[in-house]
Amino acid sequence: MKVLLIIHRQQARGQELVASQLGEEFLSRGMEVRVVSLYPGDFSLPFSGTISCLNLHSSISVWNLQKWFEFSRWVADFDPDIIQANGGDTLKFLALTSFLLPQKAKRIFNNGGVMGYYLKSTFQKRLNAFFLSRMNGLVSVSDYSRSDLDKLFNPTVPHQVIPVSIIPPDQQETDNVEFTWIHIGGFTPEKNHKGLIAIFSEAVKQGIEGNLILVGKGPLKPEIERQVDRLNLEKRVRFAGALIDPWSMISNRSVLLLPSAIEGMPAVLGEALCLGVPSICYTIGGVEQLLKEFPSLIGIAPGQSKSFVTTMLHLQKNWDFHLGKSMQDKKRAQQFFSISRAADDFLNFYKKL
Structure with missing residues (x-):
C-alpha cells in the first residue's frame, strides 16, 4: 500500500x-510513504522518508491553481x-485539488481538533461542508472531536475515532530536584498561554516553588513575553522555544500544565502519561475522554483559575502521592497511545473504504 500524508x-x-x-x-512495515508539507518549516520531523514542500506562503495561496497542478x-x-x-x-487543499487527482x-481527513471552535460564520461552515464532501473517509482523534464534526456537518462517509498515538519520548534522569512546571504547545489562542x-x-x-518552562513557538509569543515582563516573572518563566525532545530537559519533579481553551486529544498529555509525569488540565474537548481512562490526570473545570492554582499547591505538597498515581497509569498509557495500535x-x- 502507498500512502501520501499531507501536513x-x-x-x-x-x-x-x-x-x-x-x-x-508505515515505513517500518514495508509500505511506501511520502509526506507533503504545504508551507515551509525548519523543524526536523521524525520521518526518515521523503518530505516534499509546496512552498505555499499564506492561506490565500491554497487557492493557487498552479500549486494544484504541481501537487497533482x-x-x-x-x-x-x-x-x-x-x-x-x-483539508482545504486536498478538497480543492481533488478534481485533478485519480479516483483510485x-x-x-484526519481531524485532530475541534472544528466547531474555529468555524463561526455560516459561510465558513458551508465551505468546510464542501471540503468534507470531497473526502472518502474521516478520522477523528476523540469522541468529542467526532461528535463536534458530526453535529456540524452530518457527514455521510465512514467516520471513525482513532485516538492520538505517540512514541514515548526519552526522559533523562537528572539530579535537579527543584519543581518544574512545564507547558508544551504553540503560542496560539487555543492553548491559552495568557491564562x-x-x-x-x-x-x-x-x-x-519552581519555575515555569514554556516550550514552543508561535504568533502570540511576543504578547506572552510582554505579559511575563508586566508581572515581573522574568526570573520564574523560561521561554525554551521549539525543541525536538523537550522532556529530556525537565527535572525529576515536573508537572505538565494544560489550561487550554479547546483540545481534540492533546498528544503532549499522552507523552506526560507515558512518562508518568503528573498533569493538571482543564476538562475540555477530548481531555474528558482521557480523564475517564487515566485516574492520575487532574481535571479542572474550564475557566476556574483559582481551583487550578489551589490544585498546583496541593499537588506540590502531596508530590509522592500524585507521582505514585501517575506511575500506576504509565504502562496502560503506553499501550493506549501505542503507535503500533494506531x-x-x-x-x-x-x-474499509
Missing part, C-alpha cells in the same frame, strides 16, 4: 508529529492508494 508545515506541533510518526511506522503531478508520479490530510489547511486514491501566565503569577504569590487502526480503516 501543514514542518513544525513541532501535534498533528505534524503524529502524522510523521505514523508515516515512519506529484500524486500521479507516486500513485498512492491513500491521500491523508492532517490538520491546518490540508482514497482521500482521508496560564495569570495562573502561574497567582501561584507564585501564594508561595509555589497504525493497525488506520490500516483497518483504509481497507
Whole structure:
C-alpha cells in the first residue's frame, strides 16, 4: 500500500508529529510513504522518508491553481492508494485539488481538533461542508472531536475515532530536584498561554516553588513575553522555544500544565502519561475522554483559575502521592497511545473504504 500524508508545515506541533510518526511506522512495515508539507518549516520531523514542500506562503495561496497542478503531478508520479490530510489547511487543499487527482486514491481527513471552535460564520461552515464532501473517509482523534464534526456537518462517509498515538519520548534522569512546571504547545489562542501566565503569577504569590518552562513557538509569543515582563516573572518563566525532545530537559519533579481553551486529544498529555509525569488540565474537548481512562490526570473545570492554582499547591505538597498515581497509569498509557495500535487502526480503516 502507498500512502501520501499531507501536513501543514514542518513544525513541532501535534498533528505534524503524529502524522510523521505514523508515516515512519508505515515505513517500518514495508509500505511506501511520502509526506507533503504545504508551507515551509525548519523543524526536523521524525520521518526518515521523503518530505516534499509546496512552498505555499499564506492561506490565500491554497487557492493557487498552479500549486494544484504541481501537487497533482506529484500524486500521479507516486500513485498512492491513500491521500491523508492532517490538520491546518490540508483539508482545504486536498478538497480543492481533488478534481485533478485519480479516483483510485482514497482521500482521508484526519481531524485532530475541534472544528466547531474555529468555524463561526455560516459561510465558513458551508465551505468546510464542501471540503468534507470531497473526502472518502474521516478520522477523528476523540469522541468529542467526532461528535463536534458530526453535529456540524452530518457527514455521510465512514467516520471513525482513532485516538492520538505517540512514541514515548526519552526522559533523562537528572539530579535537579527543584519543581518544574512545564507547558508544551504553540503560542496560539487555543492553548491559552495568557491564562496560564495569570495562573502561574497567582501561584507564585501564594508561595509555589519552581519555575515555569514554556516550550514552543508561535504568533502570540511576543504578547506572552510582554505579559511575563508586566508581572515581573522574568526570573520564574523560561521561554525554551521549539525543541525536538523537550522532556529530556525537565527535572525529576515536573508537572505538565494544560489550561487550554479547546483540545481534540492533546498528544503532549499522552507523552506526560507515558512518562508518568503528573498533569493538571482543564476538562475540555477530548481531555474528558482521557480523564475517564487515566485516574492520575487532574481535571479542572474550564475557566476556574483559582481551583487550578489551589490544585498546583496541593499537588506540590502531596508530590509522592500524585507521582505514585501517575506511575500506576504509565504502562496502560503506553499501550493506549501505542503507535503500533494506531497504525493497525488506520490500516483497518483504509481497507474499509
